[in-house]
Amino acid sequence: MEFETLRIDDAPVDEDLQDAGAVGPELAHLSGVYRRSPRALAWHRPSPDWRLFLLLPPLASRLSLIANPIFAQLTRAWGLNVRFVGVDRDGLAYDFRNLLSDRTLRLLVELLDAGLADDPAMLDTLFASLAGEMLTLLERRHCGWGRHLDVEHRLEPGLPATLFARDTRHPDFLSMLRSALRDDLIDAHFYGRALRSIDTRELDAERRIATLVQRCLDPDTTSRLLDTGAGLHLGCYNWLLLGGRHAPARAHVLRRLPWLATFLAESLVPADAALLSPGAEDWDDGTAGAGDAAAEVDAPPRPPQARTLDLRAIAARSASAHSLHWTGVLRRAIDAGQDRHVIEALAQRFAVGDNLIRRLWREAPAALGQPPTWHLRQVLRQLDALPERDWPRSDAHWRALLARAVPAEAH
Incomplete structure (x- = not known):
């Protein structure tokens, strides 16, 4: 097992930003935290079953407050912005956010507060927690791995649903920077x-992290995905990799309908995962990982817990009998390589005319982008x-259409 910490590079502006006499003590402190905070913690081959564990913590600018037991809820709120990605030995990509326990988050806060580079013992403690609460839990729930397959994230920086969400990574630092401008502590220049400097360094770090993840993925599937024009969408990557001998037929549909990338990943990857992981429904959804890992391992299987209200799924109508039926028809038509039946199934799934899908099949307008499933129906x-x-x-007309088509559940 090898461990790697990815940080941003130093820049000449850092010295000026950390000059408390020039920019004020608060901005100087946050600038130092911003520069020192790791952008990713990577464990290479943590076990024979896994090629990579990658944890992306947000900027911990209030560590002293978060670490206080009185404010345990702040730790959980901060943890909602943590990203935890795994790549298994077969090359499948997973999103393990739901399995991050409170104990692991507390250890992560303590590690960041102590200074990652200066305290290797804290690093060992964190990995022991991850090993005890993730590897053991995943080994026991091997049949349920499929429900954690990543269907959402992209590896390209700056795009919707990217793995690198800057708006949640360092909001305090940017807010203090704007306040310093308003208070004339710094000028517009x-x-x-x-x-x-922030944009340049963050983009460089994001590209390095994306390259790190991409090296662990299956190269043939990655190449096939890039040829479709859908980009490095981890959900579509998983869908193609799970396809096996059907992967060329799936890539053909994705090449003709790149705007459907998010829908295909969110709708069809769970179906493939269910076929690969029979019996996974006997386990809970993994959110119980917030407890003691040892107790979890010794405990008998528990019945599924009640699902939380998901407005995106409601807006997408993805759980209705009509949607489930036509999604199944669509899956079989894609794998059979029957383009006409694919078009008909999509038209039925979204309750639109066949000619609409045929025109989008022929033209595939780039300005349409890749709307999320909850938006696509409208x-x-x-x-x-x-x-x-x-x-x-024109692109402006497409943007206006997308803005008008926001479903009522999103307002």
């Missing part, structure tokens, strides 16, 4: 210089209601 219905001569003809 210095503010712009700081923002450019987008297609808006398009279906338009005469062909009134279809969007």
Whole structure:
């Protein structure tokens, strides 16, 4: 097992940002935290079953407050922005956010507070926690791994649903930087210089992390995914990898309908995972990992827990009998390589005309992007209601259509 810490590079602006006499003590402190905080903690081959564990912590600018037991809820709220990705020995990518326990989050806070590079003992403690609460739990629930397959994230920085969400990574630092500009502690030129430095260094770190993950993925599947034009969507990658001999047929559909990438991943990966992991429904959803790992291992299997209210799934109508039926038909049509039946199944799934799907199949407008599943239904219905001569003809028209098609559940 090898451990690696990925940080941002130093920049000339750091010295000015940490000058308390020039920018104020609060901004100077947050600038130091921003520069020293790791962007990712990577464990290479933590066990024979896993190629990579990758943990992406947000900027911990209030560690002293978060670490106080009185504010345990703050630790959990901070932990909601942690990303924990795993790649198994077969190359499948997983999202393990739901399995991060309170104890692991507390250890992570303590480790960051102590200074990662200066305290290797804390690093050993954190990995022991991850090993005890993740590897043991996953080994016991081997049949339930499929429910944690990543269907959401992308490896490209700056895109929707990217693995690197900057808005939740360092909000305090950016807020203090804006406050310093309003209070005339810094001028507009210095503010712009700081923002450019942040963008450049964050982008470089994100690319290094993405490369690290990509090296652990199956190269043939990654190449096939890139050829489709859908980008490095981990959900679509898992879908192609799970396809086996059906992967070429799946890649063909994804190449013709790249705007469906998110829908295909969210709808069809769970179906494949259920076939690969029979009996997974006998386990809970993994959120019980917040307790003691040892007690979890010794405890008998528990019945499934009640699902939380998911407005995105409600807006997508993904759990209705109609949607489930036509999603199954779509899956079989794709794997059979029957384009006509794929088009018909999609039209039925979204309750739109076949001709709409045929036109999108032929044209695949890039400006449509890859709407999330909860948004896609309304987008297609808006398009279906338009005469062909009134279809969007520019990127601005497509953006206006996407803005109008937000479902009521999102308001």
